[in-house]
Amino acid sequence: MYVSYWQKKTDKSSVVSYNDNKIVALADATQILITDVNDEVFASKAMGDGVAFKLKGDTIYAPASGKLSVLFPTGHAFGIAMNNGVELLCHIGINTVEANGKGFTALKTQGDYVIAGEPVIKLDLKELEKTYDMTTMLIVVKPNEKQVVFNTPSDVRSEEVIAKII
Template sequence: MATPPAAGGSAAVAAGIVLLAPVSGEVVALEDVPDAAFASKAVGDGVAIRPTGKTVVAPADGVLAKIFNTNHAFALVCDSGAELIVHIGIETVKLGGQGFTRLAEQGSRVKAGDPVLELDLDYLAANAASIISPVVLSNSDDFAGIAQQASGQVEAGKSVLYTIKAK
């Protein structure tokens, strides 16, 4: 039985591969991220979220290829072949793991909506350079681009963040 894209999964639909918001919050254009590597799309194409929720979930079905020791970011290799980086905040690696709790393990298989991290938003807001969190497709050269980007408020594991167009 197929899962509808809105309910989760890196479901391939006519428009492309659907990614869900990994954290609840306000969508921010990648160009507005206060970090040159993300804003210039050197890391990959995508969007960012200013988090208002504390739980970070997998945006698609796949394998958690990397969870950084400081728990500030993770890489997800989706079943579709898309490689995503979810990076919570800017310069948050300098916090040494403070403000983050890991809820899943590196190498584990996840479904869209499965919890990966929990955030202490008060701590992060007080100590990070920014809490704006990029969600980028790091192997964007393997795809035709992204489309149907969300705007406004998104809900973790429920709102479509963007779709990835197949070549």
């Protein structure tokens, strides 16, 4: 089995490596159970298993390395196809499609290759929180016959490993 390693240079002296069997936190946040989300579609796992985050920052980072297979024009959601065949969906906030892109700035484009921990979306979090529940979901929409094991909910920092793929 081929496992690729992606490296992200964080400063002049250190390089962080992620392999295709790890998923990292997509923001500084409090990680919660997907079943605790105030949206029946996500909470019921109708779209797939996953976790959710109560955001503490205004940047959403790639939770894994792979191709941005989908990036909604509104910036409220994106998908990543990992090299191991696992596909992830990041949905930022509940009903935020109604914002029509206001408060979301895409830093990448659909089809780009991203490295785990790389910024993908910049938010005007304070403005969005006035109207929307900004709980952000990370869903495994295609496990590709693999099992994704998430860590116990806790406070997390972006790029912190939150799941292993076995």
